[in-house]
Amino acid sequence: MRTPIYMDNAATSWPKPPGVIEAMERCMREAAANPGRGSHEMAVKASRVLFEGRKALAKLFRVRNPNDIAFTLNTTHALNLALLGWLKSGDHVITTMLEHNSIRRPLETLRRKIGIEVTYLKTNGLGTIDLSELREAFRPSTKLVAVTHSSNLLGTIHPVEEIGAVAKQRGVRLLIDAAQSAGVLELDVEAMGIDLLAFPGHKGLMGPQGTGGLYIHPDIELEPILSGGTGSSSESTEQPIVRPDRYEAGTPNTVGVAGLTEGVKYVLAETTQRIHQRERSLTVQLMEGLRAVPGLRLLGPGPETERTAIVSFLLDGADPSETAFLLDREYGIAVRSGYHCTPLGHESAGTTDTGAVRASPGYFTTESEIVSLIDAVCDIAKTNRRIR
Incomplete structure (x- = not known):
């Protein structure tokens, strides 16, 4: 089989830095137990893998507390957690015509099922939005602005910091889809006014597929979209309140996170x-x-x-x-x-x-x-x- 000239990095980056594969193999050999579910050595090592990943991501995105980052399967999973966990009946959302279906479909599902309202800001042929139209789109019921950082079709980069400032002036939360920007463009959640940041592990962060995450502002409480085992508060029928356990039900992709961590470290070094x-x-x-x-x-x-x-x-x-x-x-x-x-x-x-x-x-x-x-x-x- 010939080695392809690979020009599909917007879908999944390839090749990966050598350290990514090595880290995954090492984790599979030495730390492939369930993190947070036991006190034996392999379980502790597995827990450390997840914590090291959170720390690296927190450094990259300027997040103060690594536990405000929940691991997910991908950006789609992260966006569903943000949208389904935050929006309620009667809420209004402002988004754009450049959004991926990972934002549009959950919003339209919520519109049909619980009656949220959605405004799609028009974009011109270059993918640019008019900030004056954004300002005019706010309503008393506006609960969220959800915007892609960069279009996966046009390559357009939205002015996230300016959008964040507009949203903050109106007391509205900002969700950013960083599918095409994480690991490629500078992301500072505090400086840019980002309340929720959804990102993939398998694109610009150079990790494996099946990894990603959601940064959740410490003042935001999302309703979990999955319930189940977390290894903590097992005696309760409710999901634990403590982060990140609240948003990470079930056995995580520890091996994938090991690879993702090496990808993030590579990005930090470069x-x-x-x-x-x-x-x-x-x-x-x-x-x-x-x-x-x-x-x-x-x-x-x-x-x-x-x-x-x-x-x-x-x-x-x-x-x-x-x-x-x-x-x-x-x-x-x-x-x-x-x-x-x-x-x-x-x-x-x-x-x-x-x-x-x-x-x-x-x-x-x-x-x-x-x-x-x-x-x-x-x-x-x-x-x-x-x-x-």
């Missing part, structure tokens, strides 16, 4: 500034190269604008799924095609009828791989090929 600069350089190279391809349309902000490493495009007369298939089959280049779980984002971009091809380089992508992708897309465009 710094988000260096990682973002590297990915931005690759993105500019890719966008400038694709601009020269006849009949190609780039989505989102141009290369001169600050953005994340997500480059979505369309070829005239070509189905995005066919383009992605050809890139994989004939050139060994892995990209993503379709609607990227953000139908309203495609509506904003004017691609509802087609979807798009998304290429997302990562920290370990090379300049020569970018050239290979540009050449391949140019070749496909020139020959106007279709799947045979």
Whole structure:
């Protein structure tokens, strides 16, 4: 099997730093017992794995108390915990048209089941929201502003600190979906006014799939969406009050957290500034190269604008799924095609009828791989090929 040119880091980053795999193997050999469920040596080691992970994440996100971070399976799990655990009947939520279905679907489920109200702020073709429209959207019943930090379709970066300031002025909590920014952009929950921060372990934090988490402001009490064993307060029929046990029912993914911790340590050592600069350089190279391809349309902000490493495009007369298939089959280049779980984002971009091809380089992508992708897309465009 040939090694692919991997350009799907917006879905899952690859490859991982070597320490991630080593940490997971070491945990499986030495600390694969149930954390918090026993006093024997392996159980204590397992508990230490989770605590070390929380500490590393707290350092990265500037969280004062590591126990305010609850581990989840992924960003979707974290967002469901935040939305289902916080919102009640009659509450109003402000969000945007760029949101992933991980925000939109829980909100629409709550709208149908308990009668919350939702306002979707319009975005232009570049994915930008108008802060004056945000200010006008607040109601007496507004309970939450829920916004993605960076669009998984357009690469647009929302001004989280400004949004947080607006929400704070009105006494409304702010939930940030950091699926495309954790480990890549600077995140300071206090300075940016973030009350709830949902993040994946398997993308910019360079950990394995099945890991993620939710930072919960110490003043916020969410209703748990899962009940069960925690190893604490076992005599009670209620979930324990103490954090993080309250939000972590059941046996956790200790081995995954071991890998995630090493990924976070790698990010801390490299710094988000260096990682973002590297990915931005690759993105500019890719966008400038694709601009020269006849009949190609780039989505989102141009290369001169600050953005994340997500480059979505369309070829005239070509189905995005066919383009992605050809890139994989004939050139060994892995990209993503379709609607990227953000139908309203495609509506904003004017691609509802087609979807798009998304290429997302990562920290370990090379300049020569970018050239290979540009050449391949140019070749496909020139020959106007279709799947045979």
